[in-house]
Amino acid sequence: MINIAILGFGVVGSGVAEILETNAGRIAKSAGEGVRLKYIVDIRDFPGSRFSGLFTRDFSAVERDPDVSVVVETVGGVGAALDFTRRCLAAGKNVVTSNKELVASHGYELIKQAKERNVNYFFEASVGGGIPILRPITQCLAANEISEIFGILNGTTNFVLTSMIKQGQSLGFALRQARENGYAEADPSDDIDGHDACRKICILAALCFGRHVYPQYVATEGIGRVELEDAEYAGRIGCTIKLLGRAFLAPGGKVAAYVAPHLISQDRLLAGVDGVMNGIVVRGNAIGEVLFYGAGAGKLPTASAIAADIIDCAKHAGARKRIEWEDGSAGDIYETGQLESRWYIRTPASRDKLAGAFGRGELTIISAPNSSRTAFATPAMSARSLSAHMEGIPMLSNFRIME
């Protein structure tokens, strides 16, 4: 029998308790033994909860209990969660989490600490909710040299963009709808501004390329500048607009990582990943491209990924799995301003002015009825080169195009 504790009884934490109960038989069969929830640590009261006998406010009860071998950290953030995680690992307990902020900022340190104590620090639920992605990268694609990973990593912004594009809603209206449906927090700025996607691409980059990529080195742009008009222009050149996190191996062995809205070709399967769903593409030298798709958030999908990690801890008690990466620094990061791509631009400037800036015949003009603006697609060039061409010309939108 494996005894576990859950730290933080919010949406995900309570989902874990629910799944351990609902799918107890299946979980015991997979783990090779039963999984028993012994403590739930939370400072709040949950009167009437059917888990009422398990609640405690005293984290140290978990820390001191030698029977508890796996601790689920669903506290979130980097305050108490970091302290609790360090203390659990120091006490020789496996830790399983969905806390992407903590993994993105302290993953290197915590994995190292886990290794020293011969326990596991697992975080499948931190990226893509319930979509299996970390394990497939480290195990199933283990014979591939991975060159690139990119995808739709945030369900809230994908819901908003899908509503804008498919139903012609404004960003503000779509966001209100997302909130009403429980797809967005009261303060959605972490999603809208791209920070959530940034943390996830940091974790994915570290797993694929073996070096910690810290969020502060990742150029991050959210969907705040995307307007309805952009969706219309994008459709006219066979594209849709998606917020992508992307990381790849750049020249010189550096890692490039960034988050930004992209126009992507409707011919790509990723363009069909709509609503709150997530989709992640991995490119390897043997496999080519593989895509993983599913619910990127939500109580039960995320809890199901945590439960899979608990099972893995049970099966590998005393036998660590080889998930680790080196520390990273600013010097390892490729500056994405150098990265070339075609660009989509919307501007109030005249076509003549643009022809002057880029050379006649160089641009693909995108026409839309009922618009006095000009939108166009450039040939492939770096962000720097684009800025140089557009000097003195205002840009209302400028997004990379992924063909």
Add this chain to the structure above:
Amino acid sequence: MINIAILGFGVVGSGVAEILETNAGRIAKSAGEGVRLKYIVDIRDFPGSRFSGLFTRDFSAVERDPDVSVVVETVGGVGAALDFTRRCLAAGKNVVTSNKELVASHGYELIKQAKERNVNYFFEASVGGGIPILRPITQCLAANEISEIFGILNGTTNFVLTSMIKQGQSLGFALRQARENGYAEADPSDDIDGHDACRKICILAALCFGRHVYPQYVATEGIGRVELEDAEYAGRIGCTIKLLGRAFLAPGGKVAAYVAPHLISQDRLLAGVDGVMNGIVVRGNAIGEVLFYGAGAGKLPTASAIAADIIDCAKHAGARKRIEWEDGSAGDIYETGQLESRWYIRTPASRDKLAGAFGRGELTIISAPNSSRTAFATPAMSARSLSAHMEGIPMLSNFRIME
């Protein structure tokens, strides 16, 4: 150092040799030690091969060599492959294969034999080529009660259907193109008639539901009856045509499994899986739907899945992984004739005759210009009920609709 042998130096076997060489560093890092190819067993000559020093025609050299701990079976079929696999397992060697025919027909027996000898029999490459699917089902979704799995499991037929639908080609022409591109065998009947997809859905069903599903119990229909006209009608009701393998838990704990062409809604991501690509959807009670997409065949993708299995054998030497299922029989199988769905029908019969058979207003008539035929969609009903309604009326096509 792990010593391995490859049995059968065809497309996949030679791909394994290539990947072990090209990605040696990455593989050694993942496996925790180097992987050395010691023998290649084949009855053919490969003059000038850079692996020439490794060839032997004598399987027993592998069988008797205690240094060989992992054997890659890429012989194919159920003749020599079955004999070699049994003998390798009996000799205490792990066996890794892409041989779906062998796993679908003898998986239960071989996994049992492996268990008795405390070694592994792995077959990630047998379904979906290089797409990670077997491990995600058994590990990442281990906390889910899986209710259904379905997908595009055969790249050849998907290429043919895509060419018919997107380029208006006839089945025969598209098939010739597939052959010219190396996507179809000289005798493509195993693909076209659905037998290849049948073997794969058998393996997936066994993994998801824990019981061996033998191919002879799986109603299997290929793409031979799909005509260009059907693709046109399908498009008119927002669908495309895909050959799906499908398995699900049916009432009474039985397993239903079948292979047949379906009309599927273009709103589904699976509808966008085109060309030689495969896509597999798994439905679990916590995760909802997840989809795995990638190259379902081909030398390097398939070899990359085999290499991942080799790595897994290396990491779990002497510690078997819990992949097993019970034996199955005809009595465990739900007869798919009872399964209800909407149906797409194409017939030379008149609308009046159909209204008589089904009742006026019950059918959705699909009109297409330039056709004297009638095509329509029925309400949800079983195959038996459909046959009863259509008694005496010829059907040119009848495919289930997946909304």
